[in-house]
Amino acid sequence: MSLLRKIYLGLAIWGAIHPMYYFISWLMKNDWDWGGMIDAWYVNESSTGLTWDLTIAAITLTIWIVAETWARKNWLALVAIPATFGIGLSCGLPLYLFLRSRPVT
Template structure:
């Protein structure tokens, strides 16, 4: 692949995507906690009870494993992609905290927003 073709693949073609990513980030930050709030009100911080309920049946276990693998792949991708974009590894920490603290529904749109903005500036 020639260098003249590569930049077109790196530049976002739709400037409005940053607003889509921002909207997904906000929804992905609020919606999971909306459903978790009743759990924390009833049980408080109870990791054992959380895991018991989260892994209550084979379907839930399948979803949890799928999410775990997807999250691991996401962390690897962010670790590799940030330096390529010219962003510091500190952003990796922010994406990890957003993902582990809220969920992949927050960490992934956060990273996509950072990536989009960096590619738009580049």
């Protein structure tokens, strides 16, 4: 495995663990109130802007993943889509780059 692929994989793992620590910590303190967590994303203009920034980037990444998967027939790369929306862009993007950079047979 190349150094670049190792970096992508490391970033995907970090992007899964680090944000989840904060999400789970918040949910544990707030009785697993998912609606409250979503409300917290829109508590002020700064967090609302960041939420929309990440949402638009996630949608863009999804379109790119679908387009390239269709062209390259690298079907495994589609797992980056649920990772992006279920965990976050910080996991989905490096995961996709990791999967995209592997030799396709």
